[in-house]
Amino acid sequence: MHSFRISVGRTRRFSTSSKEPSVVPFISPLHYIRARAPKPEPPTEPSPEPPKKSKYISHESAITMIKREKDPHRILKIFNMVANQRGFSHNHSTYAVTLHKLARLKKFEDVDSVLHQMTYETCKFHESIFLDLMTNFSKSSHHKRVIEMFNTIQPIVREKPSLKAVSTCLNLLVESGQVDLARNFLVHAKKTLDLHPNTCIFNILVKNHCKNGNLDSAFEVANEMKLNEISYPNLITYSTLMEGLCAKGRLEEAINLFEEMVSKNQIVPDALTYNILINGFCRGGKVDRAMKIIDFMKKNGCNPNIFNYSSLMNGFCKEGNLLEAKRVFNEMKDAGLRLDKVSYTTLINCLCRAGEINEAIGFLKEMELQNCKGDTITYNIILTGLCRYDRTYEAVQMLERLPYEGVYLDKSSYRIVLNSVIKIGDLQKATGLVRVMASRGFIPHFATSNELLVNLCEDGRVADAAMVLSLLVQMGFNPEFGVWNRLIEVMCRERRLLDTFELLDVLIKDIEL
Numbered sequence: 086m087h088s089f090r091i092s093v094g095r096t097r098r099f100s101t102s103s104k105e106p107s108v109v110p111f112i113s114p115l116h117y118i119r120a121r122a123p124k125p126e127p128p129t130e131p132s133p134e135p136p137k138k139s140k141y142i143s144h145e146s147a148i149t150m151i152k153r154e155k156d157p158h159r160i161l162k163i164f165n166m167v168a169n170q171r172g173f174s175h176n177h178s179t180y181a182v183t184l185h186k187l188a189r190l191k192k193f194e195d196v197d198s199v200l201h202q203m204t205y206e207t208c209k210f211h212e213s214i215f216l217d218l219m220t221n222f223s224k225s226s227h228h229k230r231v232i233e234m235f236n237t238i239q240p241i242v243r244e245k246p247s248l249k250a251v252s253t254c255l256n257l258l259v260e261s262g263q264v265d266l267a268r269n270f271l272v273h274a275k276k277t278l279d280l281h282p283n284t285c286i287f288n289i290l291v292k293n294h295c296k297n298g299n300l301d302s303a304f305e306v307a308n309e310m311k312l313n314e315i316s317y318p319n320l321i322t323y324s325t326l327m328e329g330l331c332a333k334g335r336l337e338e339a340i341n342l343f344e345e346m347v348s349k350n351q352i353v354p355d356a357l358t359y360n361i362l363i364n365g366f367c368r369g370g371k372v373d374r375a376m377k378i379i380d381f382m383k384k385n386g387c388n389p390n391i392f393n394y395s396s397l398m399n400g401f402c403k404e405g406n407l408l409e410a411k412r413v414f415n416e417m418k419d420a421g422l423r424l425d426k427v428s429y430t431t432l433i434n435c436l437c438r439a440g441e442i443n444e445a446i447g448f449l450k451e452m453e454l455q456n457c458k459g460d461t462i463t464y465n466i467i468l469t470g471l472c473r474y475d476r477t478y479e480a481v482q483m484l485e486r487l488p489y490e491g492v493y494l495d496k497s498s499y500r501i502v503l504n505s506v507i508k509i510g511d512l513q514k515a516t517g518l519v520r521v522m523a524s525r526g527f528i529p530h531f532a533t534s535n536e537l538l539v540n541l542c543e544d545g546r547v548a549d550a551a552m553v554l555s556l557l558v559q560m561g562f563n564p565e566f567g568v569w570n571r572l573i574e575v576m577c578r579e580r581r582l583l584d585t586f587e588l589l590d591v592l593i594k595d596i597e598l
Contacts, residue, residue: 331365
């Protein structure tokens with residue numbers, strides 16, 4: 086008979102009559118299950134991937150990357166990184182875009198470093214790099230460095246600067262008012278480069294003299310130009326001289342010069358040259374002569390453009406001749422010209438001056454239908470017209486509405502309407518308008534602010550006066566001494582001493598800040 090015995094913590098004994106008892110270790114069922122389950126393999130680390138081969142950056146890609154970058158340090162990092170690639174050498178284009186970006190960001194020390202590196206390069210450079218640098222240095226008022234960039238052309242480009250480079254350098258100096266530098270530069274260029282100035286270079290000098298009102302010197306230069314074929318006066322020369330004469334009111338001399346240009350020198354005028362004369366006669370109050378120039382244009386195969394008609398229309402507006410101004414406007418339409426905001430604004434101004442406000446607003450709506458949106462000047466003209474002809478509340482409504490329609494208004498827009506509101510004596514509306522102006526960062530005129538404060542005091546609106554004064558002082562306004570006295574006097578008379586002291590406290594703190 087078999088015997089079976091289980092005891093906790095011990096062994097199980099199996100015995101038979103024929104064999105010696107054996108001892109078997111106890112195995113829990115849970116252990117048995119675990120023993121049967123396959124052992125999980127230990128986690129293995131991912132095998133390292135072979136390093137990716139870095140992508141080669143071409144010249145075109147480098148240029149694109151530099152163009153997109155706004156951080157000068159990143160620009161230089163990209164510039165140096167691509168240079169470290171095997172087989173890569175910077176060329177004219179990569180240097181040009183790098184220098185352009187650094188100069189635009191006014192990192193001129195970095196510009197000098199890159200220029201120094203260029204001296205060791207063997208690639209071919211073009212002077213256009215230096216023309217761009219000259220322009221950027223001129224914009225930053227580094228006028229001597231403009232000349233320095235010109236002098237750097239030959240060592241790096243390994244060619245003499247072209248006449249275009251000379252013209253660019255000279256023009257930048259003249260436009261910046263650096264007349265002495267320009268003169269010295271030209272003398273030096275003549276000696277060192279064996280320079281023979283062409284028409285373009287002489288035209289810069291003519292422009293400079295005309296700009297300074299020195300017409301005699303301008304004509305001396307023009308006479309010198311006639312001595313050499315490569316520098317003979319051209320259309321630009323004559324146009325510049327005519328504009329100088331018109332600015333001085335010497336209209337007959339301008340016409341004589343025009344006839345000399347056409348008849349003697351066989352130079353065909355363009356619409357811009359005609360416009361100089363049209364503007365000159367309109368400013369001189371001789372619109373009838375300006376009309377004759379328009380007719381002369383048509384007869385000689387030069388169709389008037391939008392600027393010619395606008396100048397003529399403006400002349401009629403100044404004379405108050407609304408009928409003729411509208412006729413010219415319609416003539417522009419009939420000629421198939423696409424009317425711009427200058428044309429519309431000119432006519433709207435004429436209509437507003439004549440008191441035809443509704444018609445002016447009608448043309449404003451027509452502009453919008455033609456996808457020709459008016460600018461701040463256009464709307465200020467309408468606001469002025471409304472206020473001038475006793476329609477101030479319409480101007481207030483327009484002022485409140487326009488910002489929500491995407492129209493930008495400037496401080497003049499608010500000042501126009503505020504002056505009119507004060508003039509009609511609506512102090513409540515004026516106070517609200519000042520609050521709106523303050524929230525948008527616009528401060529009223531000094532005289533208007535003082536007038537409003539005095540009117541509020543005299544009307545007994547002490548709280549409004551104190552509020553307006555506090556707002557204005559925070560924006561940097563310092564009222565007249567008499568206004569301070571008047572405000573304090575009224576507040577004391579109203580027995581508002583606490584308010585008076587509190588106001589003074591706030592205002593003194595604002596002024597100290």
